[in-house]
Structures are given as C-alpha cells and as structure tokens.
Amino acid sequence: MTIVRCSVLHPGSLCDYLVPVDDSLDKLRSFFPENLLLASLDLIDRECVIKYHLPWGRTMYEVFGSTANYSVFLKLSPNTETSMSYCTCPAFAYSALLSGSQLMCKHLLATLLAERLSKYVERPINQDDLAMLVYRQCS
Numbered sequence: 001m002t003i004v005r006c007s008v009l010h011p012g013s014l015c016d017y018l019v020p021v022d023d024s025l026d027k028l029r030s031f032f033p034e035n036l037l038l039a040s041l042d043l044i045d046r047e048c049v050i051k052y053h054l055p056w057g058r059t060m061y062e063v064f065g066s067t068a069n070y071s072v073f074l075k076l077s078p079n080t081e082t083s084m085s086y087c088t089c090p091a092f093a094y095s096a097l098l099s100g101s102q103l104m105c106k107h108l109l110a111t112l113l114a115e116r117l118s119k120y121v122e123r124p125i126n127q128d129d130l131a132m133l134v135y136r137q138c139s
C-alpha cells in the first residue's frame with residue numbers, strides 16, 4: 001500500500017492527512033464511515049499511535065486522543081483464527097461491543113492501519129512506566 005499526503009492528491013485541499021492510494025482507500029471506505037476513516041488517518045498523521053513492547057513479550061498500543069489516551073490491544077488470542085482486538089475508549093465499548101453499529105473505534109482502526117503501514121511511534125516501557133500508564137488512564 002502506498003501512502004501520500006492528501007494535499008498531494010488534491011492540491012488546495014484544506015486537509016493534509018496521510019492517505020493510502022490505489023484502491024485501498026476505496027476498500028476501507030466500503031467498511032468504515034468517512035469520518036471514522038479520516039479521524040484514524042489523522043491520528044496516524046499526528047503520530048498519536050504509540051507501540052510498546054511489554055517486558056513479558058506482548059505488544060500494546062497507546063493512542064493519544066483529543067480528550068484522553070486509550071490503550072489498544074491487537075490479537076488478544078494470538079493462537080486462534082479470530083483476531084479479537086480491544087480499545088479502552090467509551091466509543092469502542094458502545095459502538096462496537098454494545099450496539100454493534102461500528103466494527104471498531106477510530107483508535108483501533110488507526111492502530112491497525114499504523115501497524116500495517118509501519119507508521120507508529122515505538123517507545124520502550126518498563127513495569128513502572130506501564131503501571132503509570134494504567135494509573136493515568138484509570139484516574
């Protein structure tokens with residue numbers, strides 16, 4: 001998948017998101033609402049997707065939202081065919097889990113796209129940092 005800035009595709013455009021080109025964007029539009037897709041691309045463009053390698057070998061992500069930060073976990077059951085993923089934001093709980101009105105929230109979509117495009121920010125984390133991260137998100 002190739003990505004370019006929106007302003008390159010559409011000169012004079014007010015937005016400057018990183019967007020996938022070719023038919024990948026059309027495929028994404030068939031699954032996700034335009035506002036969710038653009039919000040996810042905006043998170044990636046603003047380097048809001050942080051990838052942490054946990055001391056016990058798992059990976060987690062933190063996504064900096066506009067009002068709060070959320071933890072995202074991909075492939076909670078790595079040994080199964082289904083790849084359950086989870087975000088700690090209220091939108092995921094309501095839209096994806098309770099009502100089923102959306103497949104996922106913008107944080108989870110941003111994380112999946114960032115992982116696919118290798119457009120995340122990697123940061124080391126130790127147990128104390130992880131405890132502080134959880135404390136911040138729960139307080």
Ligand SMILES: [Zn+2]
Nearest residue numbers: 087089105107
């Ligand atoms: Zn979320």
